[in-house]
Amino acid sequence: MRIIIVGSGAGGATVAKELSANATTGNDNGRGIEVLLIEKGPAIDDSKDASRYYANIRSSEVEILRTFCLGGSTTVSAGNGMRALEKELSVLGIDLSEEFKEAERELGVRTLPDSHFGEGTRRIMAAAGDLGFEMKKMPKFIDPIRCVPCGKCSFGCPNNAKWSAIEFIKDAEKNGAKIITGMPVDNIIVKDGEVVGVRSRDKTFRADIVVLSAGALETPRLLKKQGLLSMSSSTRTRTRTRTHTHTPRIFVDTFITIGGILKGVRLNREVTMNALIAFADFTLFPHFSNHLVKRMSVSGIKTSPDDVLGIMVKIKDEEVEVGEMAEADEVKKGITKKDAVLLSEGAAIAGAILKRAGVEPSSFVSTHVRGAHPGGTAMIGEAVDKNLATEVSGLYVADASVLPASPGAPPILTIVALAKYLSRIILADLT
């Protein structure tokens, strides 16, 4: 029995670890599960060079951030670990309470001690409190003993203090899983309604089960090639395998960072996004971005990164139709009127907090609009069922594509929990 997992990020690495652990403990009833993880990007040392593997989509109105490498986008995460979409999934009949607990334990989710809060975050927390907003510490999958605050979380942690999916991949390898890197899967092979393998360039890999975990922009492309996703009505084509159609949509948790000058504050050298205020449809986090410095320079304000204090405004954005997706630059994510209203509400509060924290308002600038949590392109109830199964027998999805709504919050824990849930379903089916 060979199981192929396509993609090694939050979803794929978890499935590889879970299935391979089971194969070596003998719980597979002697079936001999062979786990093969196929990753498009290279194997990397995420403590050194994760930021080299950003594969952002800049042509979209909202720039979409992601990476292509072993460990996927988890290698550049800010280490934020929150349960997201628990209620929405429960309404769909998916109870992840056990999986969340396990994920929190394995990733080491906790808030960091006061020693890991610098001047910038403290000032923002205090200013928010003065204005009547309670800013809480962010739960992190960062080991406080190894963490030397440096502001480099989203470049790859230089001290290996932050969990990334590479840890799960190492576990999977120890369990006997085989990992192939630098191998983009181009096609899923289906015969008589059953998955039988995948193809990468001129290579064919046979499989009894395939789990797609190539991320919310690549997984739907692979599904689309099988006719398992319909695109816009003008390009819709009928296939043998599809029995219903939908138009794929996307959300990205759209965000901006606004900031201004506060001499010597050095937020850029602190643990990224170490606190939060959650509103109904948006969340604020202390956040430094180099784009703020660049924007100031364009406005004729010369400043150093050490002198900038900023706040990220991240919204639960509306899902919009994703576009053709045949190539990366055909992925379209725009801003709706509701998104614009939420961004401006958040920016108004962020501005008030920054002013109270001591930032000179005449220096305020905003980054362009971005999103780092693409999802929803192969939703539960549309492209996959409650068991994360597609209409092709043996073909499953475990990544951000299946998320049923914009989380407006860090999705890694939820994706890991869903991948654990799927692993259990697959193993139960094998017994």
Ligand SMILES: Cc1cc2nc3c(=O)[nH]c(=O)nc-3n(C[C@H](O)[C@H](O)[C@H](O)COP(=O)(O)OP(=O)(O)OC[C@H]3O[C@@H](n4cnc5c(N)ncnc54)[C@H](O)[C@@H]3O)c2cc1C
């Ligand atoms: C800068 C940044 C900071 C973030 N910070 C946080 C945070 O603090 N907390 C949080 O919860 N979330 C965070 N996120 C979001 C989080 O990283 C993603 O939501 C999550 O990693 C998505 O998991 P996934 O399994 O869907 O995809 P990914 O983790 O992106 O993995 C997809 C994998 O598939 C591979 N792949 C793609 N196509 C193919 C193919 N054809 N064949 C084989 N392999 C393929 C890719 O190379 C990649 O390794 C952040 C994202 C970014 C960009």
